[in-house]
Amino acid sequence: MATEISGTRRPGGRTERTRLAALNATLELLGERGYAELTVEAVAERSGVHKTTLYRRWESAEGLVAAALLMGTEQEWTAPDTGSLEGDLRGINLELVHYFTSPGERELPTASISAAFLSDRAADALREFYVDRHARSAAVVDRAVERGEVPPGTDAVEVVRVACGPVFYRLFVSREGVTPEDADLAAKAAAAAAKAGVFTAGSAGTAVPPA
Template sequence: MSGTQARPGGRTARNTRAIFDALFVELVDGGLAGLTFEAIATRAGVHKSTLYRRWPTTDLLLAAALTEHPRNDWTPPRTGDLERDLIGVGRAVLDGLDDPQLGPISRACIAAAFDSVPAAEALAAFFDDQHRRAAVVITDAIDRGDLPPGTDPGDLLERLLAPLYYRRLITHRPVTQADLTATARRLVRTE
C-alpha cells in the first residue's frame, strides 16, 4: 500500500474537530447567511484552503458537521415501564435543547436547515438516528405486551416529541416535568 493515511486522532482529526467546533460557534453567532470560510478558518486556526479542499460550500461543511460531529452514542433509559421510558426520552430531548452549549447549536442547525438542502438532509438523518435509538423503548413495550403488535415506534415518538419541540422552539414556552409526564401518560393510555 502506498501513500499516507490519516491517523485517527492525528492532526487531520484535530483540525476537523476544530473546524466543526468553529463552524457551530459561527452558526450560532451569525446564522447560515453569516457563515464564511474565512471566519471559520480563523476561529479553527487553520488555513481557509483546508476547508475549500474538503467542502466546496459552507452548507456542505455544515452538513458534514451535522453528520460527523459530535459522535453521538446516546441510548434511552430502559426501565421496563413505558411511561417512565417515554418521559426519559422526552427529558433527554428537552435537556439537549436547554443545555447552555448544545441548545443554541441545536436551534441554529434547525434554523439553517430551512435554507440549506444539504443541512436539512443531514439534520433529518440525525433525527432518524435518534428516533431509531429511542424506538427501543417502544419495541421493548411491544415485546412485554404493553403495546399491541404493529404499533409504529416512529409514530409514537413523533406524538411524544412534537409537542415538546413546538412549545420549546415555536412558542418559546417552558415544558415542565408535569407537561412531559402528562404527554407520556396520554400516549400510553391511547395505545
C-alpha cells in the same frame, strides 16, 4: 442534534484531527451566530485549519454546517431504559427539554433547527440525524412490546414522534416554551395511545392489535 464531540470512532490521524477541528469550530460558530452569519473565514480563524483546506474539503459554509450536523450521528447516545414505556418516553422528552432550554446549551440545537429553514443541505443533514436518533429510540418501544405493554406491530418511530412532537411544537411553532411537566404529559399521551393500539398497522385506534 449535533453537539461538540472530542473523540471519534475512526482512528485519529492528521486528516481526522483536521476534520474534528473544522467541524467543532463550525458547531461553535453556528451556536454563537446562527447559520446566516457563519463564514468559511470564521471557521478557519476559529479552528486554525487553512481556508483552502476548508473550501477543498467542504466547499462552503453550507457544506461545513451539513457535515457538522451529521457529527451528531457519531455520538454514543442510547435511549433511557426505565422499565416502562412511559418512563422511557419521559426520559427522552426531559433530555430534550434540558437540551433545548438550558442557557449555554440550547443555542446550538436551536441554530441547527433554524439552519434547516435556510439551507437544503442543512435540512438533509438534520433529517439524517433524526433517522439515526429514531432508530436508536425505537428500542424503548421494542422493549415495551416484549413486556406486553403495547401490541406487537406497534410503529416505534411513530410513538417517538408523538411523544416529542408537542415539545418541539411548544418550542418552535407556538413559541410557548416548555416545562418538564409539559414534556411529561406528552410522554404520557404517546404511551397511552400506543397502549390503545393506535400505532399498529391497520388499526383504527382500537385496543386490539391485528392478528
